[in-house]
Amino acid sequence: xxxxxxxxxxxxxxxxxxxxxxxxxxxxxxxxxxxxxxxxxxxxxxxxxxxxxxxxxxxxxxxxxxxxxxxxxxxxxxxxxxxxxxxxxxxxxxxxxxxxxxxxxxxxxxxxxxxxxxxxxxxxxxxxxxxxxxxxxxxxxxxxxxxxxxxxx
Numbered sequence: 001x002x003x004x005x006x007x008x009x010x011x012x013x014x015x016x017x018x019x020x021x022x023x024x025x026x027x028x029x030x031x032x033x034x035x036x037x038x039x040x041x042x043x044x045x046x047x048x049x050x051x052x053x054x055x056x057x058x059x060x061x062x063x064x065x066x067x068x069x070x071x072x073x074x075x076x077x078x079x080x081x082x083x084x085x086x087x088x089x090x091x092x093x094x095x096x097x098x099x100x101x102x103x104x105x106x107x108x109x110x111x112x113x114x115x116x117x118x119x120x121x122x123x124x125x126x127x128x129x130x131x132x133x134x135x136x137x138x139x140x141x142x143x144x145x146x147x148x149x150x151x152x153x
Contacts, residue, residue: 037121040080044118044138045147047077051085052116052144065089065114079118079138086125088115102139104153105130110141120149129153 009017054072059065069076069087079085088100091113102115110129119125120136128134129141129150137150146153 040121041138041149043080044120047079048085048116048118048138048140048147051076051087052114052140052147055087055114055116059091059113064092067092081118081121081123083119083123086115086117086119090114099127101127102141103128104141110139110153111143113143116140117150 051069051072054074055065058072066072067089069085076085088096088102090096090101090109090111098109102110102117104110105128107128117125117137117139120138122133122136124133125137126133129137129139135149135151138148139150139153140147141153
């Protein structure tokens, strides 16, 4: 004689459990991905801040900025997305052409000393921060008064 407590789950109960689990996953996965991207942006901001401090120390010692980040003589990590950090020295004897300098939406340079930035998740960039390809870039602007996503500058 079977007792009613020995019964397993019905097909309907299993389908309902699967639907609930799928709904929870649909909410949790994008939130987790957004959190991971936020962490990567924060990591890039921290690295840019540390490299900027190293560049400032270099300037105080040599009265100019190095031609490349390698000129600092320290290990330069890749950005959180696996790309190199972009660096353009501006306040040097032979300044770069204006086309290589980061510019805001009004086409004004965002720095007068040096540009230092990550190309962000898409690995694409342009010198115009208002451009679609630059919106996810993590930049240093205002000679260091702003470090963050280009979309927020």
